[in-house]
Amino acid sequence: MTDPLHAELLDLAREAARRAGELLRDGRPADLAVAATKSSSVDVVTEMDIAAEKLITGLIAERRPDDGVLGEEGASTAGSSGVRWVIDPLDGTVNYLYGLPTWAVSVAAEQDGVTVAGAVFAPMRGEAYHAVLGGGAWATGAWEGERRLACRPSPPLDQALVSTGFNYVTDVRAHQADVVRRLVPLVRDIRRGGSAAIDLCDVAAGRLDGYYERGLHPWDLAAGALIAREAGALTSARHPGTPPSNDLTVAASPGVFTPLLALLDEFGAWHD
DSSP: OOOHHHHHHHHHHHHHHHHHHHHHHHHOOTTOOEEEESSSTTSEEEHHHHHHHHHHHHHHHHHOTTOEEEETTSOEEOOSSSEEEEEEEEEOHHHHHHTOSOOEEEEEEEETTEEEEEEEEETTTTEEEEEETTSOEEEESSSSSOEEOOOOOOOOGGGOEEEEOOOSSHHHHHHHHHHHHHHGGGSSEEEOOSOHHHHHHHHHTTSOSEEEESSOOHHHHHHHHHHHHHTTOEEESSSTTSOOOSSOEEEEOHHHHHHHHHHHHHTTOSOO
């Protein structure tokens, strides 16, 4: 039985992700411009990232004013309730800027440092994914009703479809490209979608056999990693059993996870 608090947090996460996603989808100006940059000149923030984060944090402050918040665009409050919200108001900003459909809103809730609820809304797919700790992973979309998610049965690694992402810092990108060069002959193929949250949900939904990326932040992975785990995937950083981190995030069906992680370790896919 789901903890009543966790159920409450999930309901709020889903509502916040949906409302922010609708704002981003319906309110995107024709002349959308870059408002700021972060790690490099190509790592951008738009006015809509900022507006979506304000919508989410305002909703949380109204409903649960004692909770903490960590948001990609600067929202940071400690809170006093033991609950912290980890928010990516627009995961896949460059896709959004260019009018590509692979972007999402990610909202997760932690209790005492453990992620207990998460929601990812991908408006241009018409799909929403959610999970609560111990309650499985679920999605709504073009199909009727809610669908329980389950990662794919594990193929041999050379038949696995794997996704990854690239950092915006030039030397990191170059190293990541070298890892891909070495990995791609050993798997079915490699995809690069541009949204970590969606990639993790695609592992959960059985659309990918595995996913890895270096350089993710808590807001990039909090909701998606929970959804992947609740769908039966394994997740870790460089070492099995360690939580996904900025050094390395890996999520895969159980039979793909171990050989994929071994290759990533061999190729030095983590932060030095």
